[in-house]
Amino acid sequence: MAIINWSSNLSVKIDKIDNQHKKLISMINELHDAMKAGQANDIIGKILNDLINYTAEHFKTEEDLMIKFKYPDYNQHKIEHTKFVQEVNNIKKDLEAQKMMLSLKVMNFLKDWLSNHIMKSDQKYSNFFNSNGVN
Secondary structure (H helix, E strand, O other), rough: OOOOOOOHHOOOOOOHHHHHHHHHHHHHHHHHHHHHHHOHHHHHHHHHHHHHHHHHHHHHHHHHHHHOOOOOHHHHHHHHHHHHHHHHHHHHHHOOOOOOOOOHHHHHHHHHHHHHHHHHHHHHHHHHHHHHOOO
């Protein structure tokens, strides 16, 4: 059972970014399924690493567009990305050091951050990029 589902409400009307968001949602769901199945930490660690790496690629896509088109809220958006990366890296370190286990609290953090970020911050750039020919 998915912890987060794609819906048209999450669309930023930019195909490449929507597809990246769908992939991130899929990866969070995969991590959630592995946690629920009680899979070994090494499997969960691999999925989390893949999620971290793909998130970096996605953030670069957004930030490159923001720089190219001089998006006015770039700095604030970049700060949100940086804070998220730091938080997820801290979670990864704690999991690796066995200071914590992957929990529903962590999964809800990932789900809530992604859906809130898309619905609030990312939606703000949708019209801006669309008006600059990015679809």
